[in-house]
Amino acid sequence: MADTSHGPATFWTQADALLRKNLTYQKRNKRTNIRLISFPFLLCLLLVIIQNLVNSQLDKPENKCGCACIDKNGDGQCEEVCGLQYSDLDQAATCPIEHPPEWIPLLQIPEPDQRAVISSFIPYADLPNESCKKTGSCPVTLLFTGNNQTLGGILAGNVMTSSFIPNSSVDNFTNTILGSDSKTSKQNFLDPAFASGLPLYAVQRQCTQNSTFSVTVDVLGSEIEEEVRCVQGLNLWRNTSAEINDQLYKGYRKGNLERKINEIVAAYDFLNSNPNNFNVSIWYNSTYKNQTGGSDIGLVRVPRSVNLASNAYLQFLKGPGTQMQFDFIKEMPKAGTKTRLDLSSLLGTLFFTWVVIQLFPVVLSALVYEKEQKLRIMMKMHGLGDGPYWMISYAYYFTVSAIYMLCFVIFGSVIGLKFFTLNDYSIQFVFYFIYINLQISLAFLAAAFFSNVRTATVLGYICVFGTGLLGGFLFQFFLQDKSFPRVWIIVFELFPGFSLYRGLYEFSQYSFSGDFMATDGMRWGDLGDSENGMIEVLIIMSVEWVLVLLVAFHIDQGRSPLFYLKRYGKKRSSFRMRSLQRQDSKVFVQMDKPDVLQESEKVEQLLLESNTNYSIICDNLKKVYPGRDGNPPKFAVKGLSLALPRGECFGMLGPNGAGKTSFISMMIGLTKPTAGTAFVQGLDIQSEMNGIYTSMGVCPQHDLLWETLTGREHLLFYGRLKNLKGSSLTQAVEESLKSVNLFHGGVADKQARKYSGGMKRRLSVAISLIGDPKPSTGLDPASRNNLWNVVKRSKQDRAIILTTHSMEEAEVLCDRLGIFVDGNLQCIGNAKELKGRYGGSYVFTMTTSSSHEEDVQNLVKGLTENANKIYHLSGTQKFELPKHEVRIADVFHAVEVAKSRFTVFAWGLADTTLEDVFIKVARGAQAFNVLS
Structure with missing residues (x-):
């Protein structure tokens, strides 16, 4: 036998055993791991293939910057000229622009129906009346303020001119304030104001009747006519900048987006300006700034406002004829480039969300598998504590997730996806590190609410695809809508899937703009940008990681999140429970049988002795389940006292619901006793279960095995939990395999899924x-003939408790038997004692034709008047005959006489069986409980 001197397994011994088992289990799942890792690989390869297809289309001649044959000299000879003016304007981003066009600087003018007027929320009487909108004659407003109102008034008057020269080229309008209500362009090689068909506006102090005319404009080599309309400019003074700020924002965009009102051209605060100092702040409308692709680099029409203020001050100092000429604005020249769309940035947010979050159902299904197959309970019963289990399981799933994410990032970087290569790897590391920890914590929490692997897996993958689709087609629109409240964005991000989506969205935006503009992607300094949501995502996920992990651990311990709030209530209810137990115990003691009372007295005597040869001692063990939904408390075990010496196999018999499972659950530490206790090898089950587990073996009713582990690997794992090491572990495993005939023929090294039921x-x-356990609790063998010899050999120097419904098995294996009914031990003793005590009768059976049934009854009455008929069906009758009133010879003689009078098909005389005893005791106890 193995060395029995080993003590309880330490924390690190348990952790080592679980880690070795997990690594072996992982090695058995190579195909599953390959499929798992291949998903991001295939997705990245798909993106690369699509990227190359798109690039090949963009590289076609028809998609490059256009060329044309131009007759420059008029001699009929054309020369091929390439450039922006000969191509589709959509190619402007790729065409070389060596000489960008010159454009007249413009102001951003509000549309006629959006200009500021008097309203209920803008109580300024100097604004025009709202009726001007019906005729389209509303002026445009410019606001002014400053510390010196006299100087401010002069400067405001110098801003606008009164001269107006119609019917001339737009090039002669450098001294006229021109503007447009068209949106600005990202590149200024083509100002939309001169190609949109919308009119230009000339802002004047006063417009004449004939205030609309046409001018000729050269647009990329083509002359077009532009309509210019005069619009009155209204200069209004405000006492403070606060008043200006209030008027600019109050009522702006009130109502739907189509009804934008209260728009101002510009506002000027001349601050402390004086003849020796010029200082001005300018408000301008950036609403129409182009933000295509999430970039804020659109050209706004600010230079003209600056020029107007500067010229106004110069005219104040030097006179009306002095001004800084502002002829045109134009963009810097640029070289031709190839159009490239980084699909990993455009599509990566959705696809990569699926890649990362698919780890959730993988971890969840693994945890639920251990729960569904009751493997976690099995490990706990063999000595694995909660601390080692959580530490190793968490570290195990974290390692698997980290390797998965590392392969994903490395592979994406190797094949050149900008999503990975442009963004700082340290930010990516922090982001993925926090999220996979949060995801593992969520899996532990979710596993508490599932008991079926298929259900958990299906709902897990619904979560995967649902999160990606909702993120791509709902949450992303909220992110891109600048008017959507930021607080609601944070509320959405409280859902971990949306936090993941937001972080990946930020990576994609920075990588896309970085690739387009040939700059870097996200850097740590960018996290301070108010538009960057990465920092808030990292904070939210970090806090949720800690909270979810704590809640998951408490639920795993059988506590609800409100555990600490309920402790006081539980204490109060426990006093009521104990009083009920005391009242109940008085009734039960009165009904105890002499053998049960004798067992109880033996337990009391053994508890007074310091050294005892008894492996298991149960002292008045009780289990009461609290009443629910108005029902009274359930007394599952009503005070069990039992003593089992070494070398004894004790059989516990009883009908379903008798309390056997509750008793076994208390003995193996799955539930706590309500009162009383039990000692296993001198250790208290109330406080020393970790020590008990090292000397306890549990064989559950059903086989709880890992399908992919071999028989040897199972025994190695559980042997380590029993603190066996080195040669002792190897010897114990081999002896255990030999004892159950699983050692030879390579059976020990086959996976459990290939084993037969036996x-x-x-x-x-x-x-x-394994590990030479002293008691073996809850043993319920199903393959009787093959295992009985093993059990008989194993009870040497051990105590075994066996629960079974097979009377044959109990009679063969058990030294003593106890019949348990309605939470009480009704009787105890060996099979012969019980049959003698509760049998006391023969069972006489006779089968005849139906016409002779009365003759059979008369025959039995002739043997004894106290015979009891217990069975009657179609000519077959059974009777109980008291042994002390009947001689076997008399029975044989009576049968011989009966055969001469009528036909007897069959007859028999049998002693009382253990099954008869069981039925009699169970019925008697249940009948008493009904009457009481």
């Missing part, structure tokens, strides 16, 4: 006996 049962018995 082989699995024998392996379960071997697991329960």
Whole structure:
């Protein structure tokens, strides 16, 4: 036998055993791991293939900057000229622009129906009346303020001119204030104001009747006519900049987006300007700034406002004829480039969300598998504590997730996806590190609410695809809508899937703009940008990681999140429970049988002795389940006292619901006793279960095995939990395999899924006996003939508790038997004692034709008047005959006489069986409970 001197397994011994088992289990799942890692690989390859297809289309001649044959000299000879003016304007981003066109600087003019007028929320009487909108004659407003109102008034008057020269080229309008209500362009090689068909506006102090005319404009080599309309400019003074700020924002964009009102051209605060100092702040409308692709680099029409203020001050100093000429604005020249769309940035947010979050159902299904197959309970019963389990399981799933994410990032970087290469790898590391920890914590929490692997897996993958689709087609629109409240964005991000989506969205935006503009992607300094949501995502995920992990751990311990709030209530209810137990125990003691009372007295005597040869001692063990939904408390075990010496196999018999499972659950530490206690090898089950587990073996009713682990690997794992090491572990494993006939023929090294039902049962018995356990609790063998010899050999120097419904098995294996009914031990003793005590009668059976049934009854009455008929069906009758009133010879003589009078098909005389005793005791106890 193995060395029995080993003590309880330490924390690190348990952790080492679980880690070795997990690594072996992982090695068995190579195909699953390959499929898992291949998903991001295939997705990245798909993006690369699509990227190359798109690039090949963009590289076609028809998609490059256009060329044309131009007759420059008029001699009929054309010369090929390439450039922007000969191509589709959509190619402007790729065409070389060596000489960008010159454009007249413009102001951003509000549309006629959006200009500021008097309204209920803008109580300024100097604004025009709202009726001007019906005729389209509303002036445009410019606001002014400053510390010196006299100087401010002069400067405001110098801003606008009164001269107006119609019917001339737009090039002669450098001294006229021109503007447009068209949106600005990202590149200024083509100002939309001169190609949109919308009119230009000339802002004047006063417009004449004939205030609309046409001018000729050269647009990329083509002359077009532009309509210019005069619009009155209204200069209004405000006492403070606060008043200007209030008027600019109050009522702006009130109502729907189509009804934007209260728009101002510009506002000027001349601050402390004086003849020796010029200082001005300018408000301008950036609403129409182009933000295509999420970039804020659109050209706004600010230079003209600056020029107007500067010229106004010069004219104040030097006179009306002095001004800084502002002829044109134009963009810097640029070289031709190739159009490239980084699909990993455009599509990566959705696709990569699926890649990262698919780890959730993988971890969840693994945790639920252990729960569904009751493997977690099995490990706990064999000595694995909660601390080692959580530490190793968490570290194990974190390592798997980290390797998965590392392969994903490395592969994406190797094949050149900008999503990975442009963004700082340290930010990516922090982001993925926090999220996979949060995801693992969520899996532990979710596993508490599932008991079926298929259900958990299906809902897990619904979460995967649902999160990606909702993120791509709902949440992303909220992110891009600048008017959507930021607080609601944060509320959305409280859902971990949307936090993941937001972080990946930020990576994609920075990588896309970085690739387009040939700059870097996200850097740590960018996290301070108010438009960057990465920092808030990292904070939210970090806090949720800690909170979710704590809640998951508490639920795993059988506590609700409100555990600490409920402790006081539980204490109060426990006093009521104890009083009920005391009242109940008085009734039950009165009904105890002499053998049960004798067992209880033996327990009391053993508890007074310091040294005892008894492996298990149960002292008035009780289990009461609290009443629910108005029902009274349920007394599952009503005070059990039992003493089992070494070398004894004790059989616990009883009908379903008798309390056997509750008793076994208390003995193996799954539930706590309500009162009383039990000692296993002198250790208290109330406080020393970790020590008990090292000397206890448990063989559950069903085979709880890992399908991909071999028989030997199962025994190695559970042997380590029993603190076996080195040669002792190897010897114990071999002896256990040999004892159940699983050692030879390579059976020990086959995976458990290839075992037959009988082989699995024998392996379960071997697991329960590994490490030479002193008691083997809850043994319920199913393969009787193959295992009885093993059990008989194993009870040497051990105590075994066996629960079974097989009377034959109990009679063969058990030294003593106890019949348990309605939470009480009704009787105890060996099979012969019980049959003698509760039998006391023969069972006489006779089968005849139906016409002779009365003759059979008369025959039995002739043997004894106290005969009791217990069975009657179609000529077959059974009777109980008291042994002390009947001689066997008389029975044989009576049968011989009966055969001469009528036909007897069959007859028999049998002693009382254990099954008869069981039925009699159970019925008697249940009948008493009904009457009481």
